[in-house]
Amino acid sequence: MITEHAKHWLTQALANIDALPAMPAIALKLMALKLDSAAGEAQLMTLVEQDPQISAKLISLANSPSIGLARKVCSVGEASVLLGLDRVKAVALGIAVISNFPQLPGSQNFAPQDLWLHSLTIAIAMHTLSLSMPEHLRPQHDQIYLAGLLHDIGYMAIHYLDNAASNELHHQLRLQPKRPVMEIELQTLGASHCYIGAQLARQWSLPEEIVTVLGYHHDPYVDQIAANNPLVRLVNLAEKLLPNFGITEYCGNEIGEHEWRALGIAPEKADELRDNINELAIQAAQIADVF
Structure with a gap:
């Protein structure tokens, strides 16, 4: 009732x-990004690397036991190879949206x-x-x-x-x-x-x-x-x-x-x-x- x-x-x-909060600018760019060309892939790397918060979280995810990698990942580039560009884009978009709320x-x-x-x-x-x-x-x-x-x-x-x-x-x-x-x-x-x-x-x-x-x-x-x-x-x-x-x-x-x-x-x-x-x-x- x-x-x-x-x-x-x-x-x-x-x-x-x-x-x-409105959709953050980086999330809008990520949503519009096409990964079917070398230029699109390079733009994804640029967007992610320019955001320290997203970069740190992606690297942390790549190093998590759930991924199962034997060696430590230290860069966004290495994380993208491990996770795959489509997953990097999705995780980056999710992080951008979640982090868009102020630190309540x-x-x-x-x-x-x-x-x-x-x-x-x-x-x-x-x-x-x-x-x-x-x-x-x-x-x-x-x-x-x-x-x-x-x-x-x-x-x-x-x-x-x-x-x-x-x-x-x-x-x-x-x-x-x-x-x-x-x-x-x-x-x-x-x-x-x-x-x-x-x-x-x-x-x-x-x-x-x-x-x-x-x-x-x-x-x-x-x-x-x-x-x-x-x-x-x-x-x-x-x-x-x-x-x-x-x-x-x-x-x-x-x-x-x-x-x-x-x-x-x-x-x-x-x-x-x-x-x-x-x-x-x-x-x-x-x-x-x-x-």
Whole structure:
């Protein structure tokens, strides 16, 4: 049940959505960049190398155990060889968008750093899951990382719009750790982080498949467009495999065989994938400070 307070909050939030930060200039350039020529590849390297924050985070990701490199990467050029230019572009775009929010103060119940850890880990988990998918169903690596990094950007938008409401929301999520996150959000705010995030993504003209991920990753089968988007199902499955990692956000932990089969993954591989992803989550926490 949506309370009158929640209805009022939603009305105010939607009225103020234009007050959210605009898409950063570097993100706009990255989105427009084509990597089908030597000139485009060189421009990507130039854009990334000119931004110290993006450069440091890319190098840190390339050195993470989840990538599995035997030697240490020390430059953006080396990271691009390891990760691939498409993934470098996607990760750089995701970092640029996330970092575009001012360094907001945390609250008693929510810290942006925890959300970044969660998002990075989900992206890595999605990549791991995708390797077990048949090639004809598997999304591109760049889409996987961008979707994983941005899927919960709605929480940052809520935090930016109303720090007190964000604090209350995450307080309620901690008080009711086994209650579905969207039920609590609707009662507390009148809208979910999925809805707010999708509105922001549309305002920023992000790709439509990413907008769909933001809007439906907690209910991937409610809409046919979402159900046919493997990125949405990948995020949903990854979050069920990593319950409450980084942030408190209950989305159920029962995974039916049909959910594995929808991604073309044999259910018999579930236990092995779960163990691998839990190990990667621990490793991701070791590089989270850079993010």
